[in-house]
Amino acid sequence: MFRFTLVKKDKKTKARLGFFETLHGKVETPIFMPVGTAGSVKTVTPDELKDVGAQIILGNTYHLHLRPGEDVVNHFGGLHKFIRWDRPILTDSGGFQVFSLAELKNITEEGVTFRSHLDGHKIFLTPEKSIEIQSKLGSDIMMVLDECVPYPCEKEYVKKSIKLTTRWAKRCKEAKKNQWQALFGIVQGGVYEDLRKQSAEEIVEIGFDGYAIGGLSVGEENRLMYDITDFTTDYLPEDRPRYLMGVGTPEDILECVSRGVDMFDCVMPTRNARNGLLFTSYGKLHIKREQWKLSDKPIDENCNCYTCKNFSRGYLRHLFKAGEILALRLNTIHNLHFYISLVKDIRNAIRKECFEEFKKEKLEMFKIGGD
């Protein structure tokens, strides 16, 4: 069960306001999706995720297959019941994680063989296997198994790779049959516009509930990521959501919304939080710095999250320096709230037809610097 509704198109940019409906509820777009790789968004509870306004979270086929295994999750009635999250969940197919995490991998027509990064045992992931795992996890949105080529990557290899990715996408759609879960296609093609066009046309031809732009946020310069995104969205149907995988910083999200992207995921808010790097309206702030030792100010005076309503920078710095686990939790709550509030404000700006001014103002403020 899946349906996307386009509510409004910005007049000056390619920004869009919309929402999609799933079995587990509605998600407004543009949206930021917190990453919960192994069945938890690190350090926070489902209730805290709801408090910061999370509407959908991500899970991962690769990690959950390795541990605890999809049969264990299925035993508990699927991922929603297992992790106590009753809103939508999107799972990645495992392809990207194989290419970025696993030792020794071998890609053939049939699928990809790799060794687990946990205990080294051999695993053979095929399009059919990936769909089987995601079905047992019971995610609302499944991703096709694709090959995310590295950056840089020579054009001849990318040319062959997108053909494989298209054949795997077809096999995923066939393997899904008439299951209730939505299935998103993934467009590849590296940084080559002609290959991006070819991949987009082939994936759209197969037909999916939504379309992801893959193969970016893999080390290429931001300008290149923006250009490829801008080029690719023109080849995706208007009446389906567009998901730019792995993106990005607050600036990236503003820039890519204006280039026609609806869905984002990134480990940045959660990973940076655990490293003491906090997002504020004026840019990033390093909480461990000496200068915050006696500061009684909140992280961000424009923020009304639990952390900013209750704690000073001085206390948060102390917790972080002391290695207190509470530091990781309070920092994560703030950073997630920052990202989720940013996309909420983006939605409101598109609704009020002032997105371009909003984007310019935000980008200026981010440059001021939080430290």
Ligand SMILES: Cc1ccc(CCc2c3nc[nH]c3cc3c(=O)[nH]c(N)nc23)cc1
């Ligand atoms: C839990 C979870 C974590 C991460 C992701 C997205 C992971 C991700 C990328 N991240 C950065 N760039 C990325 C590119 C691709 C890609 O081309 N294909 C796929 N399947 N995933 C990607 C999805 C789910």
Ligand SMILES: [Zn+2]
């Ligand atoms: Zn806050």
